[in-house]
Amino acid sequence: GDSVTQMEGPVTLSEEAFLTINCTYTATGYPSLFWYVQYPGEGLQLLLKATKADDKGSNKGFEATYRKETTSFHLEKGSVQVSDSAVYFCALRDNTNAGKSTFGDGTTLTVKP
Amino acid sequence: DAGVTQSPTHLIKTRGQQVTLRCSPISGHKSVSWYQQVLGQGPQFIFQYYEKEERGRGNFPDRFSARQFPNYSSELNVNALLLGDSALYLCASSLVSGRLDNEQFFGPGTRLTVL
Numbered sequence: 001g002d003s004v005t006q007m008e009g010p011v012t013l014s015e016e017a018f019l020t021i022n023c024t025y026t027a028t029g030y031p032s033l034f035w036y037v038q039y040p041g042e043g044l045q046l047l048l049k050a051t052k053a054d055d056k057g058s059n060k061g062f063e064a065t066y067r068k069e070t071t072s073f074h075l076e077k078g079s080v081q082v083s084d085s086a087v088y089f090c091a092l093r094d095n096t097n098a099g100k101s102t103f104g105d106g107t108t109l110t111v112k113p
Numbered sequence: 114d115a116g117v118t119q120s121p122t123h124l125i126k127t128r129g130q131q132v133t134l135r136c137s138p139i140s141g142h143k144s145v146s147w148y149q150q151v152l153g154q155g156p157q158f159i160f161q162y163y164e165k166e167e168r169g170r171g172n173f174p175d176r177f178s179a180r181q182f183p184n185y186s187s188e189l190n191v192n193a194l195l196l197g198d199s200a201l202y203l204c205a206s207s208l209v210s211g212r213l214d215n216e217q218f219f220g221p222g223t224r225l226t227v228l
Contacts (some may be wrong), residue, residue, distance in 0.1 A: 042221055043219040043220050043221040043222050044156070044219040046216060046218075049216075089155050089156075097169045099144055099161035099207070100146065100161060100169050100171070101156070101158065101205070101217060103155030103156050103157075104155050105155045106155050
């Protein structure tokens with residue numbers, strides 16, 4: 001079955017540092033890949049997505065590239081801010097059941113001033 | 114426009130009781146999916162409903178059931194509650210089923226605590 005593996009956290013960075021959160025996946029079919037962000041006490045917000053190999057999703061300075069050969073979708077940001085502190089989830093949906101998202105366990109990011 | 118809404122926000126039950134959680138999708142959305150998020154883990158898929166029919170089911174026991182109404186709102190029912198059912202229950206809606214280009218929009222969740 002489908003699965004998503006994220007790097008274990010928590011991750012603590014200083015403001016303006018470079019961020020990488022690793023994500024690899026296993027899927028049947030042809031998945032679309034997603035990064036969601038969850039702020040304390042809130043639901044999930046879509047951060048970015050990529051629907052086919054070599055696509056790059058980007059939003060609010062965050063980027064991730066769909067790498068089929070390494071089955072990866074690593075999240076990066078060149079300069080993090082305190083306001084980026086949150087939990088980040090990597091997820092996939094595949095064409096065998098587009099209504100089902102499979103999530104990783106999340107990575108907690110804390111950015112210190 | 115209102116996003117996905119869920120009620121109640123918080124709920125405390127005791128073992129063996131039954132609970133009903135409610136979800137209203139974004140206006141015009143016909144697909145609703147339910148997820149369980151245990152503290153420290155990612156959401157786990159429970160059900161998807163589209164046009165009032167079950168279209169997918171995750172690996173959850175029969176104590177979990179759901180339904181979708183003609184207005185596309187949905188209820189998740191959990192019987193014979195166990196301590197391990199304590200979690201954040203998330204509802205997500207999308208326009209239609211079966212299309213990966215349809216974004217899933219998540220509600221704020223219902224926090225269920227089982228004592």
